[in-house]
Amino acid sequence: xxxxxxxxxxxxxxALAGRLQHLLDHKTKPLGALGRLEALALRxxxxxxxxxxxxxxPQMLVCAGDHGLAAxxxxxxxSDVTWQMVENFLAGGAAVSxxxxxxxxxxxxxxxxxxxxxxxxxxxxxxxIAFGTADxxxxxxxxxxxxxxxxxxxxxxxxELPGNALLLGEMxxxxxxxxxxxxxxxxxxxxxxxxxxxxxxxxAGRARKRALLREVLAVHADAxxxxxxxxxxxxxxxxxxxxxxxxAAEERRVIVVDGFIASTAVLVAQGLRPRVVQRCVAAHExxxxxxRLLLAALGLEPLLKLxxxxxxxxxxxxxxxxxxxxxxxxxxxxxxxSAGVSQRGD
Amino acid sequence: xxxxxxxxxxxxxxALAGRLQHLLDHKTKPLGALGRLEALALRxxxxxxxxxxxxxxPQMLVCAGDHGLAAxxxxxxxSDVTWQMVENFLAGGAAVSxxxxxxxxxxxxxxxxxxxxxxxxxxxxxxxIAFGTADxxxxxxxxxxxxxxxxxxxxxxxxELPGNALLLGEMxxxxxxxxxxxxxxxxxxxxxxxxxxxxxxxxAGRARKRALLREVLAVHADAxxxxxxxxxxxxxxxxxxxxxxxxAAEERRVIVVDGFIASTAVLVAQGLRPRVVQRCVAAHExxxxxxRLLLAALGLEPLLKLxxxxxxxxxxxxxxxxxxxxxxxxxxxxxxxSAGVSQRGD
Numbered sequence: 001x002x003x004x005x006x007x008x009x010x011x012x013x014x015a016l017a018g019r020l021q022h023l024l025d026h027k028t029k030p031l032g033a034l035g036r037l038e039a040l041a042l043r044x045x046x047x048x049x050x051x052x053x054x055x056x057x058p059q060m061l062v063c064a065g066d067h068g069l070a071a072x073x074x075x076x077x078x079s080d081v082t083w084q085m086v087e088n089f090l091a092g093g094a095a096v097s098x099x100x101x102x103x104x105x106x107x108x109x110x111x112x113x114x115x116x117x118x119x120x121x122x123x124x125x126x127x128x129i130a131f132g133t134a135d136x137x138x139x140x141x142x143x144x145x146x147x148x149x150x151x152x153x154x155x156x157x158x159x160e161l162p163g164n165a166l167l168l169g170e171m172x173x174x175x176x177x178x179x180x181x182x183x184x185x186x187x188x189x190x191x192x193x194x195x196x197x198x199x200x201x202x203x204a205g206r207a208r209k210r211a212l213l214r215e216v217l218a219v220h221a222d223a224x225x226x227x228x229x230x231x232x233x234x235x236x237x238x239x240x241x242x243x244x245x246x247x248a249a250e251e252r253r254v255i256v257v258d259g260f261i262a263s264t265a266v267l268v269a270q271g272l273r274p275r276v277v278q279r280c281v282a283a284h285e286x287x288x289x290x291x292r293l294l295l296a297a298l299g300l301e302p303l304l305k306l307x308x309x310x311x312x313x314x315x316x317x318x319x320x321x322x323x324x325x326x327x328x329x330x331x332x333x334x335x336x337x338s339a340g341v342s343q344r345g346d
Numbered sequence: 347x348x349x350x351x352x353x354x355x356x357x358x359x360x361a362l363a364g365r366l367q368h369l370l371d372h373k374t375k376p377l378g379a380l381g382r383l384e385a386l387a388l389r390x391x392x393x394x395x396x397x398x399x400x401x402x403x404p405q406m407l408v409c410a411g412d413h414g415l416a417a418x419x420x421x422x423x424x425s426d427v428t429w430q431m432v433e434n435f436l437a438g439g440a441a442v443s444x445x446x447x448x449x450x451x452x453x454x455x456x457x458x459x460x461x462x463x464x465x466x467x468x469x470x471x472x473x474x475i476a477f478g479t480a481d482x483x484x485x486x487x488x489x490x491x492x493x494x495x496x497x498x499x500x501x502x503x504x505x506e507l508p509g510n511a512l513l514l515g516e517m518x519x520x521x522x523x524x525x526x527x528x529x530x531x532x533x534x535x536x537x538x539x540x541x542x543x544x545x546x547x548x549x550a551g552r553a554r555k556r557a558l559l560r561e562v563l564a565v566h567a568d569a570x571x572x573x574x575x576x577x578x579x580x581x582x583x584x585x586x587x588x589x590x591x592x593x594a595a596e597e598r599r600v601i602v603v604d605g606f607i608a609s610t611a612v613l614v615a616q617g618l619r620p621r622v623v624q625r626c627v628a629a630h631e632x633x634x635x636x637x638r639l640l641l642a643a644l645g646l647e648p649l650l651k652l653x654x655x656x657x658x659x660x661x662x663x664x665x666x667x668x669x670x671x672x673x674x675x676x677x678x679x680x681x682x683x684s685a686g687v688s689q690r691g692d
Contacts, residue, residue, distance in 0.1 A: 094375075306382040314380070325444075
């Protein structure tokens with residue numbers, strides 16, 4: 001391949017981990033009483049390489065693209081909803097817009113390949129590979145060259161962004177199908193278990209979707225590597241996200257993974273650079289059934305389980321204050337010694 | 347009894363509930379895609395009686411008290427830790443101090459009966475009934491008159507506080523024992539199932555605690571009503587919290603319930619005024635095993651499950667942004683119509 005992928009070093013550092021654990025254990029609370037918030041604090045300390053980790057200028061990146069497979073009726077919504085929702089993100093009326101505003105997350109929307117010609121404006125980056133992917137049931141969703149271009153776009157995007165935390169969001173009618181296909185192929189899962197209702201198919205619709213995806217898998221039986229599978233199944237927004245994940249991982253940014261579709265970008269990136277997942281925090285577990293399998297394949301435990309299935313980065317935004325809390329626990333809580341609090345009596 | 351309890355009207359309002367559901371269903375997202383955040387938005391709309399609910403001046407109230415039973419070795423920490431932690435809350439170094447600061451929650455610490463004479467200062471209210479409760483294994487933890495005075499204190503406290511949301515916190519070495527006893531008695535649960543490690547007893551300590559609590563239950567076999575049980579088992583901080591819950595319920599404030607001990611205050615208040623729980627949001631499920639049983643008894647589903655077991659209001663503070671998000675979804679998200687987004691195609 002022509003694309004040069006970043007180097008992703010291990011962040012394992014037993015000495016730092018020991019110091020972080022010591023700090024946590026001496027905060028004014030019973031040992032381990034902050035539960036998973038402590039594990040999160042430890043993880044963030046390791047990613048940022050600091051005993052006093054501070055998250056700066058968090059970036060919510062919503063990558064959007066259209067899918068040729070959508071014409072085969074895999075979604076409850078028409079493809080036009082992709083560009084309409086991009087407009088909604090930019091106008092501030094979508095869930096992710098509202099939540100990003102609440103938490104002070106800089107929101108950037110990226111047209112990675114929407115079937116629409118957007119007017120340039122603040123908050124929108126046009127990195128369109130094509131007006132939607134090709135129909136994956138008839139051939140590859142994109143060429144390998146397109147796939148690499150999208151990944152390169154994602155890498156370049158992150159290089160330009162400030163801060164040390166990246167929140168992943170996406171939009172694309174039909175992209176839960178691409179995610180199911182990628183999960184089935186790259187994690188060796190049965191396609192039925194990977195396939196849910198997406199934006200809200202009924203039982204009959206879901207059955208049709210499953211039958212079609214099984215067919216698509218068979219068409220691309222030889223697409224076994226991460227990049228081959230990504231090219232075969234799409235989409236441009238997932239490929240762009242793969243690039244953002246790789247670049248963020250190289251730079252040791254904290255990567256806040258959203259739902260099912262965003263998580264497949266991590267799965268692909270992890271297939272290319274196996275230490276990517278060390279930098280990832282799983283924001284939530286989606287109600288989309290494949291997400292549980294996908295998080296398990298990545299070894300990530302979600303912070304929230306609220307039966308959400310919206311995408312856009314909404315789950316990542318919702319979990320964001322927990323990351324902030326974990327850092328503040330490390331930075332701001334007193335120790336038994338500094339606060340003059342007695343230790344346990346046994 | 348001499349204490350006059352507030353009237354707690356039902357907040358059931360099918361017309362408002364219908365309007366809220368209609369609003370949620372027409373926001374730019376697949377039907378129900380925000381999962382439990384939508385149920386939370388509906389609940390907050392009903393509590394605040396508004397289609398555009400807004401949380402104002404949220405109050406974190408940390409009620410502290412000491413327990414005579416602590417002398418019997420039910421905690422891994424000495425009783426002095428109660429007043430030392432009160433100092434830590436006020437100095438800003440405790441978990442709840444850090445999290446309240448993060449989320450702009452006004453923090454008030456109430457000495458409801460700590461075994462210590464505090465200097466008056468900003469952020470501390472002294473509403474001490476006595477220097478700790480009596481040993482519940484030898485007689486009632488408090489008299490009925492003391493119990494009613496603590497409840498009245500709690501009611502008066504909330505009347506003076508601004509805003510429309512109350513977050514419950516507590517501190518008191520030994521108070522997980524009081525909570526286990528209240529849960530066992532008022533919800534008819536086996537005391538062993540209600541009793542955990544508290545601040546971190548080992549297996550032997552937990553076995554001793556269980557044996558002792560079984561004994562205490564037997565001593566107060568006739569303490570069957572909410573107030574009789576509360577007087578028998580204590581503590582002053584729980585009784586004061588009962589008053590805050592009742593007053594907040596009458597005023598239709600949103601009550602954000604923290605962990606195991608704070609939840610027992612709701613259980614008692616609910617026993618006195620059965621519509622209290624309509625106003626409650628369960629922030630999290632504690633790792634303390636009784637909490638799951640207690641939330642089930644109250645019919646509340648926790649927002650977070652992060653294996654925390656600290657108390658102080660730390661879980662309530664951590665969940666707070668989710669309540670804020672739920673309100674913003676209702677107030678700020680666009681509808682399909684206003685955003686010009688196509689509806690589902692089927």
